[in-house]
Amino acid sequence: xxxPSIRQxxxxxxxxxxxxxxxxxxxxxxxxSTLSTGIQELEGLLGAQLxxxxxxxxxxxxxxxxxxxxxxxxLSLAAxxxxxxxxxRPLLSGPLRLGVIPTIGPFLLPQVLPSVRERxxxxxxxxxxxxxxxxxxxxxxxxxxxxxxxxxxELGRMExxxxxxxxxxxxxxxxxxxxxxxxxxxxxxxxxxLLLLEEGHCLRDHALSACHRRDLQQKAAFQGxxxxxxxxxxxxxxGITFLPNMAVNSALMQHKDIELRPLAEAGPHRELALVWxxxxxxxxxxxxxTACLSELLENGV
Amino acid sequence: xxxPSIRQxxxxxxxxxxxxxxxxxxxxxxxxSTLSTGIQELEGLLGAQLxxxxxxxxxxxxxxxxxxxxxxxxLSLAAxxxxxxxxxRPLLSGPLRLGVIPTIGPFLLPQVLPSVRERxxxxxxxxxxxxxxxxxxxxxxxxxxxxxxxxxxELGRMExxxxxxxxxxxxxxxxxxxxxxxxxxxxxxxxxxLLLLEEGHCLRDHALSACHRRDLQQKAAFQGxxxxxxxxxxxxxxGITFLPNMAVNSALMQHKDIELRPLAEAGPHRELALVWxxxxxxxxxxxxxTACLSELLENGV
DNA sequence: TCTCATTAATCGATTTTTCCTATTAATTAT
DNA sequence: ATAATTAATAGGAAAAATCGATTAATGAGA
Numbered sequence: 053x054x055x056p057s058i059r060q061x062x063x064x065x066x067x068x069x070x071x072x073x074x075x076x077x078x079x080x081x082x083x084x085s086t087l088s089t090g091i092q093e094l095e096g097l098l099g100a101q102l103x104x105x106x107x108x109x110x111x112x113x114x115x116x117x118x119x120x121x122x123x124x125x126x127l128s129l130a131a132x133x134x135x136x137x138x139x140x141r142p143l144l145s146g147p148l149r150l151g152v153i154p155t156i157g158p159f160l161l162p163q164v165l166p167s168v169r170e171r172x173x174x175x176x177x178x179x180x181x182x183x184x185x186x187x188x189x190x191x192x193x194x195x196x197x198x199x200x201x202x203x204x205x206e207l208g209r210m211e212x213x214x215x216x217x218x219x220x221x222x223x224x225x226x227x228x229x230x231x232x233x234x235x236x237x238x239x240x241x242x243x244x245x246l247l248l249l250e251e252g253h254c255l256r257d258h259a260l261s262a263c264h265r266r267d268l269q270q271k272a273a274f275q276g277x278x279x280x281x282x283x284x285x286x287x288x289x290x291g292i293t294f295l296p297n298m299a300v301n302s303a304l305m306q307h308k309d310i311e312l313r314p315l316a317e318a319g320p321h322r323e324l325a326l327v328w329x330x331x332x333x334x335x336x337x338x339x340x341x342t343a344c345l346s347e348l349l350e351n352g353v
Numbered sequence: 354x355x356x357p358s359i360r361q362x363x364x365x366x367x368x369x370x371x372x373x374x375x376x377x378x379x380x381x382x383x384x385x386s387t388l389s390t391g392i393q394e395l396e397g398l399l400g401a402q403l404x405x406x407x408x409x410x411x412x413x414x415x416x417x418x419x420x421x422x423x424x425x426x427x428l429s430l431a432a433x434x435x436x437x438x439x440x441x442r443p444l445l446s447g448p449l450r451l452g453v454i455p456t457i458g459p460f461l462l463p464q465v466l467p468s469v470r471e472r473x474x475x476x477x478x479x480x481x482x483x484x485x486x487x488x489x490x491x492x493x494x495x496x497x498x499x500x501x502x503x504x505x506x507e508l509g510r511m512e513x514x515x516x517x518x519x520x521x522x523x524x525x526x527x528x529x530x531x532x533x534x535x536x537x538x539x540x541x542x543x544x545x546x547l548l549l550l551e552e553g554h555c556l557r558d559h560a561l562s563a564c565h566r567r568d569l570q571q572k573a574a575f576q577g578x579x580x581x582x583x584x585x586x587x588x589x590x591x592g593i594t595f596l597p598n599m600a601v602n603s604a605l606m607q608h609k610d611i612e613l614r615p616l617a618e619a620g621p622h623r624e625l626a627l628v629w630x631x632x633x634x635x636x637x638x639x640x641x642x643t644a645c646l647s648e649l650l651e652n653g654v
Numbered sequence: 655t656c657t658c659a660t661t662a663a664t665c666g667a668t669t670t671t672t673c674c675t676a677t678t679a680a681t682t683a684t
Numbered sequence: 685a686t687a688a689t690t691a692a693t694a695g696g697a698a699a700a701a702t703c704g705a706t707t708a709a710t711g712a713g714a
Contacts, residue, residue: 098438104632107681111495137399194412331405408710
């Protein structure tokens with residue numbers, strides 16, 4: 053079905069409300085001739101007469117009136133569209149779907165979200181906690197706007213912005229031979245059972261990388277489902293593990309049967325980054341968010 | 354404010370629903386290139402991004418989704434317009450504003466309207482009774498669709514169609530010298546006081562014309578406001594008058610103190626016609642109406 | 655890792671549409 | 685009668701929409 057054009061509807065609306073071709077043309081910023089042919093085309097398209105014309109009067113037919121009415125609705129809808137689109141939203145307002153990996157979420161978010169919410173009160177955050185691979189998939193599918201990852205991680209076509217660095221700590225059972233003293237070098241731990249999160253957590257790879265080990269086929273019983281369970285296993289004397297800075301500082305990680313020592317290995321051991329599709333339509337917002345996070349973490353929140 | 358075009362909205366609707374430029378282009382019967390630039394123009398117009406594009410995926414932004422939604426509404430409204438306009442109404446259906454002069458209305462309408470309504474059950478008649486000049490004005494202003502006049506009458510730019518002819522009868526008080534016998538010639542009435550309707554009624558002119566008299570400045574007290582009052586005046590012996598056929602046949606005009614004789618004057622004395630603007634948009638309906646009236650009157654209803 | 659296929663964007667040319675100027679025909683007002 | 689007003693029309697110019705071909709990015713498969 054061939055539809056009338058917006059222009060034609062504007063012509064109709066004008067001529068029905070003014071009852072005068074020349075005046076209507078002026079309102080539409082076209083010549084009388086243009087408007088005249090426009091109306092004729094509309095009538096042809098609709099297959100019905102919309103106006104009675106004489107040299108002295110322009111008289112809408114009942115159908116013309118009805119059509120003008122609908123045209124008005126339609127035009128106002130179109131105008132609404134433009135208005136709605138053109139009002140530029142303030143930075144970081146409206147819905148934002150943010151993914152976080154489980155080894156960051158519980159430690160970072162309680163720390164920073166109150167300030168973020170205070171700074172951007174119109175922001176509506178929808179949080180999703182999942183492993184990196186899942187988040188990456190959701191990002192690609194458009195189910196998330198952005199996500200917080202721990203790097204290094206293969207991000208594919210995503211863009212990212214690092215907003216914090218972390219070093220690792222060694223978590224030892226109380227009474228371990230290295231339990232007191234200064235930083236611990238990876239070489240000192242070769243004889244210890246290294247407890248890791250189950251497959252899929254990037255922290256597993258980062259930890260291995262920090263102590264220059266290859267991946268080891270651990271028994272499922274020795275794989276933690278979360279840092280909390282891992283800590284319990286360390287406290288139980290089943291081995292040692294590495295914890296990121298952020299977890300160490302968290303009150304949730306305090307445990308009376310655990311000793312913590314810095315890992316003596318140069319450079320940051322993982323970096324926290326905000327990640328998004330490179331086609332994402334509001335990168336400025338995300339850049340503002342990373343700036344905000346970075347600032348909050350530098351100032352110790 | 355510059356508005357988006359219908360075409361652009363179709364493009365948006367298609368690409369958002371299909372998530373694919375080439376397929377959307379096919380649905381819109383244009384090339385991918387055309388659709389692509391169309392969407393870009395729309396985005397430029399709205400000043401906002403509607404889609405995230407990558408080579409593997411087309412992802413509407415929240416605004417894009419909202420706009421596509423509105424676009425759909427708008428397009429369906431436009432389609433509705435076309436549909437509504439294109440369904441052709443049956444003959445003589447819907448509202449019709451019909452004017453009638455007072456010397457016809459009360460006699461003709463009760464006679465014909467039942468049959469008309471029966472024949473065109475979807476017709477919604479709005480009746481206006483007024484003198485010819487008033488009806489003509491209303492016709493010109495578009496306040497009426499058509500009107501029933503008695504001719505001759507100067508109709509200006511109107512078109513008309515005669516559907517009946519009438520001869521006049523002479524109404525005499527009982528006991529008048531001409532009260533019995535055959536038809537009466539105008540010359541026989543020169544000595545009688547001729548009673549007429551007040552200024553404005555065309556019957557006044559038609560009556561004068563029928564007896565070849567010039568207009569006479571009658572005293573207001575001798576001018577009737579309706580045929581009923583005129584008849585009462587005749588019955589009271591104040592003079593004579595002329596009545597059209599139709600009124601004579603009407604039961605309303607029976608009066609014991611009146612005698613009626615045909616006027617012996619060649620040809621019809623007035624003609625009944627349906628009148629409309631020559632620009633009127635549904636002349637076929639009116640032609641059907643005159644045909645119907647004409648037929649009804651010929652067959653004696 | 656290297657093609658090959660797919661996809662949206664881009665460019666230049668062409669067609670289509672839109673629009674304007676000038677004029678006409680009908681009508682009204684003076 | 686004469687001038688002014690009005691909507692329609694014709695012809696040409698300007699603007700736009702569209703197409704075909706190409707490009708660059710990406711993903712799939714060998």
